[in-house]
Amino acid sequence: MKRLILLGGGHAHVHVLAALQAQALPDCEVVLVSPFERQIYSGMLPGWIAGHYPIEACALDLRQLAARAGVRFVQAEGVALDADAGNLACSDGARLDYDLLSIDTGSRTALEAIAGAAEHALPVRPIESFVGGIESLLVRCREARDHPVAIIGGGVAAVELAFAIHHRLAGEGLSPALSVIGDAGLPLGGLARRLQWKCLSMLAERGIQWHAGSRVVALDGSHAELSDGTRIPAGHALLVTGAGAPDWPAGSGLALDRDGFIRVAATLQSVSHAGVFAAGDVAAYDDPRPKSGVFAVRAGPPLAENLRRAVQGAALTDWQPQKRALYLVATGGRHALGAWGPLGWWGGWVWRWKDHIDRSFMRRFGNPHVG
Numbered sequence: 001m002k003r004l005i006l007l008g009g010g011h012a013h014v015h016v017l018a019a020l021q022a023q024a025l026p027d028c029e030v031v032l033v034s035p036f037e038r039q040i041y042s043g044m045l046p047g048w049i050a051g052h053y054p055i056e057a058c059a060l061d062l063r064q065l066a067a068r069a070g071v072r073f074v075q076a077e078g079v080a081l082d083a084d085a086g087n088l089a090c091s092d093g094a095r096l097d098y099d100l101l102s103i104d105t106g107s108r109t110a111l112e113a114i115a116g117a118a119e120h121a122l123p124v125r126p127i128e129s130f131v132g133g134i135e136s137l138l139v140r141c142r143e144a145r146d147h148p149v150a151i152i153g154g155g156v157a158a159v160e161l162a163f164a165i166h167h168r169l170a171g172e173g174l175s176p177a178l179s180v181i182g183d184a185g186l187p188l189g190g191l192a193r194r195l196q197w198k199c200l201s202m203l204a205e206r207g208i209q210w211h212a213g214s215r216v217v218a219l220d221g222s223h224a225e226l227s228d229g230t231r232i233p234a235g236h237a238l239l240v241t242g243a244g245a246p247d248w249p250a251g252s253g254l255a256l257d258r259d260g261f262i263r264v265a266a267t268l269q270s271v272s273h274a275g276v277f278a279a280g281d282v283a284a285y286d287d288p289r290p291k292s293g294v295f296a297v298r299a300g301p302p303l304a305e306n307l308r309r310a311v312q313g314a315a316l317t318d319w320q321p322q323k324r325a326l327y328l329v330a331t332g333g334r335h336a337l338g339a340w341g342p343l344g345w346w347g348g349w350v351w352r353w354k355d356h357i358d359r360s361f362m363r364r365f366g367n368p369h370v371g
């Protein structure tokens with residue numbers, strides 16, 4: 001009997017679990033290793049903060065998905081990998097041998113670049129801890145009505161979080177001092193120009209300060225210090241600075257790119273170890289794509305297919321990720337910005353479109369709370 005380990009319950013792996021539920025793998029034990037029993041869907045996280053969804057509607061029950069697929073669930077974190085020996089060490093002390101390993105563990109928020117970040121920042125990942133941190137932040141903002149919140153990062157996630165926090169607190173009659181600190185001139189770098197300008201004007205309308213071209217170098221619990229010495233009030237500092245590579249692959253023997261992500265071929269197979277696959281943010285594709293949920297979701301079906309083929313010893317197929325992704329950026333209320341390449345739109349209808357896509361995704365993977 002072969003053993004396939006699924007490490008991490010990310011977007012691609014929930015699809016693999018659904019595929020295994022539809023059709024089991026003969027003569028193969030499948031094990032899912034995940035530190036958390038649920039996978040919180042980042043696409044709906046801002047909607048939870050804004051008050052549109054309960055947290056249960058934003059979470060997939062990994063233990064249940066695994067049970068339905070006949071997959072053994074191990075609640076632990078993978079902490080070290082010996083890819084030559086085919087052995088995974090877990091945080092609970094277990095060592096699991098495998099014939100095949102599939103990795104979908106996402107990215108981490110890098111704290112090292114900012115002095116004091118480990119003590120004073122709330123990193124967006126792991127999302128489970130972030131959810132608890134947001135609950136404390138909301139309590140703090142209610143206690144001290146002028147509690148300043150700084151969001152470090154100017155991409156989709158940072159902007160969505162700023163709008164969501166603003167919307168939630170404004171609904172309670174509060175107007176906290178909110179700042180978004182980005183290293184580019186405009187928020188939403190990489191998206192359509194007219195959308196970036198629209199986002200900037202919406203931030204201004206809500207009184208959210210946009211600090212352009214700024215790099216935070218230190219945090220002390222009350223302020224964020226920029227590289228030019230400017231100090232921005234930050235009783236809470238949310239760190240949303242993009243995807244960094246996890247540490248543990250560095251000692252695994254797997255081929256990595258220069259940023260520490262696992263290099264995979266078009267088959268999603270490691271370029272150095274045939275028995276290892278990776279998808280989502282943790283993977284470095286030969287034909288690179290942005291680290292985003294869209295590409296992690298899209299990798300699910302080809303990954304499921306190639307894992308099945310690998311177990312059966314059949315030839316693998318290549319996956320060609322789409323060139324562009326649709327980005328739908330929630331702006332707090334039931335309104336969103338949408339981007340497809342150079343095109344950009346906004347309105348209530350964009351939010352309803354996003355809400356429909358997100359709810360359908362959750363329903364597809366058995367979430368009973370999404371309505």
Ligand SMILES: Cc1cc2nc3c(=O)[nH]c(=O)nc-3n(C[C@H](O)[C@H](O)[C@H](O)COP(=O)(O)OP(=O)(O)OC[C@H]3O[C@@H](n4cnc5c(N)ncnc54)[C@H](O)[C@@H]3O)c2cc1C
Nearest residue numbers: 008009010011042077078105106157280281292293294296
């Ligand atoms: C607020 C926010 C909004 C976003 N909005 C969008 C959006 O609108 N569109 C978009 O495309 N992208 C968006 N993103 C980015 C998107 O969340 C990520 O690109 C996506 O989650 C990556 O999916 P993944 O499957 O690679 O990993 P993840 O979704 O991060 O899942 C990884 C899983 O692996 C687990 N794990 C981690 N380490 C280990 C370990 N060592 N051992 C075992 N398990 C482990 C984690 O607990 C988690 O369950 C947003 C991100 C945030 C934070």
